[in-house]
Amino acid sequence: MLVRIADRIVNFVVLIFTMLLILYGVYAFWDTRQVYDAASAQKYKTYRPEKDDSVSFEQLQAQNPEVIGWLHVYGTKIDYPFTQAEDNSKYVNTDVMGEYALSGSLFLDCMNAPDFSNFNNIIYGHHMEKDAMFGKVEYYQEPSYFKKHAHGKLYYGGKWHGVEFFAFLHADAYDSVLYNT
Numbered sequence: 001m002l003v004r005i006a007d008r009i010v011n012f013v014v015l016i017f018t019m020l021l022i023l024y025g026v027y028a029f030w031d032t033r034q035v036y037d038a039a040s041a042q043k044y045k046t047y048r049p050e051k052d053d054s055v056s057f058e059q060l061q062a063q064n065p066e067v068i069g070w071l072h073v074y075g076t077k078i079d080y081p082f083t084q085a086e087d088n089s090k091y092v093n094t095d096v097m098g099e100y101a102l103s104g105s106l107f108l109d110c111m112n113a114p115d116f117s118n119f120n121n122i123i124y125g126h127h128m129e130k131d132a133m134f135g136k137v138e139y140y141q142e143p144s145y146f147k148k149h150a151h152g153k154l155y156y157g158g159k160w161h162g163v164e165f166f167a168f169l170h171a172d173a174y175d176s177v178l179y180n181t
Contacts, residue, residue, distance in 0.1 A: 060081060069154055
């Protein structure tokens with residue numbers, strides 16, 4: 001009789017533990033999906049500046065005055081608004097609407113001039129799976145991919161500007177020369 005009671009208790013504990021693992025798995029899947037949905041370029045497509053009509057982009061800037069431009073790289077899914085703050089840590093986990101988001105947003109280095117008048121300008125963004133944000137940036141290590149995707153455009157100051165990428169640097173994320181944590 002005592003063995004039967006102990007067996008039932010062990011079975012019940014195993015059942016509860018298994019159910020908790022399943023619930024955690026479902027939550028983890030849902031949470032990951034939320035992060036990637038927040039990083040989707042489709043989320044911001046309605047705000048994209050189009051030719052002479054930048055009303056929607058101005059609406060985005062009205063929601064967050066730190067939104068200063070848009071980056072589009074031809075032939076890639078990089079098509080996002082970008083921000084600039086007083087420091088480089090704000091938009092690591094904040095979206096362009098100013099809301100908390102693990103995926104963060106693209107942002108111009110706080111040391112760069114917002115009119116891109118510096119010799120080098122750095123736009124940061126997360127390297128994510130599923131081609132979100134800068135998800136395919138490592139492909140620039142391949143010369144053929146780099147050559148095919150070396151052009152894009154930047155929107156700032158009320159108009160689009162052509163951009164040509166001339167170099168790819170693979171560096172440690174904790175390199176204090178590139179990113180001061």
